[in-house]
Amino acid sequence: MNPRCSDHPLAYKDAIVLSPHKFVGGPGTPGILIIRREHLRNTVPDIVGGGTVAYVNPEEHRYLEDPVHREEGGTPAIIESIRAGLVFALKDEVGVEVIRAHESDFVTRAIEVWGSNPSIQVLGNLAAERLSIVSFVVRRNNGRYLHHNLVVAILNDLFGIQSRGGCSCAGPYGHRLLGIDVERSHEFEREITHGCEGIKPGWVRVNFNYFISEPVFQYVVQAVDLIATSGWKLLPQYRFDTATGRWHHRGGPVEPPLRLRQLHYDEDGVLSYPQQRDQAPESALADYLAEACALLESLPIDILAEGSASLSEDFEHLRWFDLPSLCLEPATSPGS
Secondary structure: OOOOOOOOOOOOOOEEEEOHHHOOOOOOOOOEEEEOHHHHOOOOOOOOOOOOEEEEOOOOEEEOOOHHHHHOOOOOOHHHHHHHHHHHHHHHHHOHHHHHHHHHHHHHHHHHHHHOOOOEEEOOOOOOOOOOEEEEEEEOOOOOEEOHHHHHHHHHHHHOOOOEEEOOOOHHHHHHHHOOOHHHHHHHHHHHHOOOHHHOOOEEEEEOOOOOOHHHHHHHHHHHHHHHHHHHHHHHHEEEOOOOOOEEEOOOOOOOOOOHHHOEEOOOOOEEOOOOOOOOOOOHHHHHHHHHHHHHHHOOOOOOOEOOOOOOHHHHHHOOEOOEHHHHOOOOOOOO
8 A cells, every 4th residue: 555665755555446246255245445544634525425424403514533434324334344354364364375376277277278269269468467367259250259148148058157248347448359449339339229238249257266176177168168169059049139138048047946935934933945955076067068068069050040130230230249030039938
């Protein structure tokens, strides 16, 4: 926060903002702001937008002097803040160097495998040091891409792997990575504001946590590699929603293992719910990959008609991904 550097007296940080929910164990934790006290004494603006008051009368109000209490109005996130502390304690207990070593090894080997697949384009500077997060797009030999949300759906449906698809919060950087100029960007913006979220460019994001095992790491890497090569064969089995950009399997959504209505309290006030503890060994991952390979090899290689009369000319003009007309047809019956 305040490095001692005589050559650069201004080499200090005004504030640090971080999100513990990105850490292992961090979901549900609050954001953290570390700020120099002098900035909290700033008189601008003259009338602040809010804060916790110490006293109010019909004509005046006075805010609390303590900046932490003043800026955290209402009931503080007590449990969430404790959780944030535990998150940092876990990180320190494991050790930053241990985490870095494991994650650096994972991401280096993943990029090595995916970089040899002509259908996978890993985004960003491959020579720069990076976290164990890989963003990539899947490009077909016809010049079009597989929609990032389709790749995410297949990873989930076929392999049980959770990933993320979409555009970046750092929009300008995302434009540079995807080679989108300002004129093209405005065209995308107009189509999106007209209700076609599905045209928005983006990518798939996968990360490797330091605690995963070697079999799990290999499973994720090979699953992505397989989808990039043969995932396009599954296009006819999915329906695309142009409004949301989501892809839904024609078999319909899978029934969740537990619903809220299944929870109840017995006469003693003890929470009760049906429990299903199915667990497979890591050795089963190889079987899952073999089954997925067999499934993809068994699918016919059909040349499907692209696009649909239901799509606007602007959508078709901007479309950068494979979209057989079959993917725009609704399911003929529930579960079909």
